[in-house]
Each structure stands twice: as C-alpha cells, then as structure tokens.
Amino acid sequence: MKQDVFVNCPFDADYDPLFxxxxxxxxxxxxxxxxxxxxxxxxxxxxxxxxxxxxxxRFGLHxxxxxxxxxxxxxxxxxxxxxxxxxxxxxxxxxxxxEKVALILDVDPYRYQQFLSxxxxxxxxAHGGDPRRAVTVVRNWLRAQDxxxxxxxxxxxxxxxxxxxxxxxxxxxxxxxxxxxxxxxxRVHLIEYxxxxxxxxxxxxxxxxxxxxxx
Amino acid sequence: MTKRVIQKAPGKPKSFTKxxxxxxxxxxxxxxxxAAKQETKNGSGRQAS
Numbered sequence: 001m002k003q004d005v006f007v008n009c010p011f012d013a014d015y016d017p018l019f020x021x022x023x024x025x026x027x028x029x030x031x032x033x034x035x036x037x038x039x040x041x042x043x044x045x046x047x048x049x050x051x052x053x054x055x056x057x058r059f060g061l062h063x064x065x066x067x068x069x070x071x072x073x074x075x076x077x078x079x080x081x082x083x084x085x086x087x088x089x090x091x092x093x094x095x096x097x098x099e100k101v102a103l104i105l106d107v108d109p110y111r112y113q114q115f116l117s118x119x120x121x122x123x124x125x126a127h128g129g130d131p132r133r134a135v136t137v138v139r140n141w142l143r144a145q146d147x148x149x150x151x152x153x154x155x156x157x158x159x160x161x162x163x164x165x166x167x168x169x170x171x172x173x174x175x176x177x178x179x180x181x182x183x184x185x186x187r188v189h190l191i192e193y194x195x196x197x198x199x200x201x202x203x204x205x206x207x208x209x210x211x212x213x214x215x
Numbered sequence: 216m217t218k219r220v221i222q223k224a225p226g227k228p229k230s231f232t233k234x235x236x237x238x239x240x241x242x243x244x245x246x247x248x249x250a251a252k253q254e255t256k257n258g259s260g261r262q263a264s
C-alpha cells in the first residue's frame with residue numbers, strides 16, 4: 001500500500017494521452033499505479049473491487065475534468081463517486097486509511113467551484129488537458145510525498161515518456177499485438193519493463209517467480 | 216546516488232511474458248539507437264562534404 005497510487009480518471013479515447021502520461025509518470029517516480037481497469041476481468045462486483053483498490057492505496061489521483069455531457073446528454077459521475085469513496089475512507093477508516101493523501105486534477109484550478117464546490121480546501125491542481133503539464137503536476141506531488149529517494153525532474157520524465165511513446169508502436173509490432181488489443185495489464189507491464197530496461201536495472205529477485213507464474 | 220526503484224505493475228493476465236517483452240524492448244531500443252547513430256553519421260558526412 002505504501003507506494004500504491006489509485007488513479008481515478010476517465011478511460012475514454014480522448015483522455016488516453018493524459019492517462020498514458022500519468023501512468024508512466026507514476027512508475028517513473030517509483031510508485032505503482034492502481035485503477036478500476038484492474039477490475040474489468042474480475043468476477044467481483046465492480047464497486048466492491050474499487051473499494052478494495054482504494055483501501056489498498058495510500059495515494060489517490062482524482063481527475064474530475066470530464067464534466068461534459070456524453071452523447072446521451074449526461075455527465076460521467078464515476079470520478080466524483082470514487083473521489084468521495086477515497087475521502088470517506090480517509091475520514092472514517094482506521095489509522096492506516098487516515099494517512100491517505102489525495103490530489104485532485106482538473107483542466108483549471110478553480111472550475112470545480114462551479115460544479116463540486118464542497119471540494120474547497122482539498123489539494124487541487126490543473127493540467128489544462130496537456131499531458132506534459134500533467135506529468136509535471138503529478139511528479140511534483142509525488143515528490144512531496146516521499147523525499148527519501150531520488151525522483152527525476154518533470155522534464156526528464158517527459159523526455160523518457162516521449163522515447164517510450166516512440167518505442168511503443170514497434171514494441172507492439174514485435175509482440176504481435178494490435179493497438180486496439182492492448183489490455184490494461186499489457187499497458188502497465190510494458191511501461192514497467194521498458195523503464196526497468198532503460199534505467200539499467202538487472203533482473204530483480206522476484207523476476208524468476210514472476211516468470212514461473214507467467215508460464 | 217540511491218538506486219531508483221521501478222515498482223511491479225499490477226494486473227493479470229497479460230499478453231506476453233516478461234522474457235518476451237524484455238527481448239522485444241532490447242530489439243526495438245537497439246534499432247532506434249542504430250538509426251540515430253546512422254542519422255548522426257549521415258549528418259556529419261553532409262557537413263564535412
């Protein structure tokens with residue numbers, strides 16, 4: 001739980017560049033992203049699985065920027081709901097849950113006052129819909145949570161992310177996976193393995209155990 | 216400097232093993248670096264001529 005970050009954000013195609021950049025940034029800062037997509041293939045009831053995830057994560061990144069109505073004229077409420085669950089866990093949970101820390105993201109820092117004004121007093125930052133800005137905001141926030149180890153600067157993370165983006169297409173080709181076939185597990189493992197490789201880390205002690213489980 | 220740590224990704228099943236992914240990463244990164252070196256070499260050649 002210590003390094004797990006609950007990523008509560010939209011999962012649509014428009015948001016995907018921000019989502020990918022945030023996942024990459026969380027890994028590159030030495031933390032582990034967790035999100036509701038882990039629950040997609042699970043037999044567990046989705047809300048129960050999300051509550052379990054929230055319980056397992058000390059940190060929470062909550063993007064409330066998707067307020068526009070969809071084709072049916074309705075907004076997406078999942079993000080505010082999951083933010084409410086996270087804040088409730090912090091408020092009513094046992095000691096471990098009360099250590100939870102949340103960062104709320106939106107396109108601009110004051111827009112929430114028009115649709116979620118009860119959030120006043122929370123830590124709110126703006127990404128302006130820009131993945132590069134999101135990387136800097138998330139990096140600075142994570143840096144403040146753990147000053148005991150090195151965390152690269154936002155510019156360095158962004159440079160690495162651009163390199164990863166360049167490699168991603170050829171990597172999927174090599175692994176014979178079409179872009180629309182990439183699962184959440186594929187996505188996060190590719191980021192983890194790529195970062196581990198470019199960081200020059202050798203196989204970790206748990207690699208062999210992972211491989212045994214894979215095969 | 217303290218060694219950086221990359222946390223283990225959550226979630227299964229994935230479409231590849233770690234060994235397959237790392238082998239692919241090695242090939243793709245090597246190709247990219249080779250292409251970059253070639254580009255630099257060609258650029259230097261043009262400047263020299």
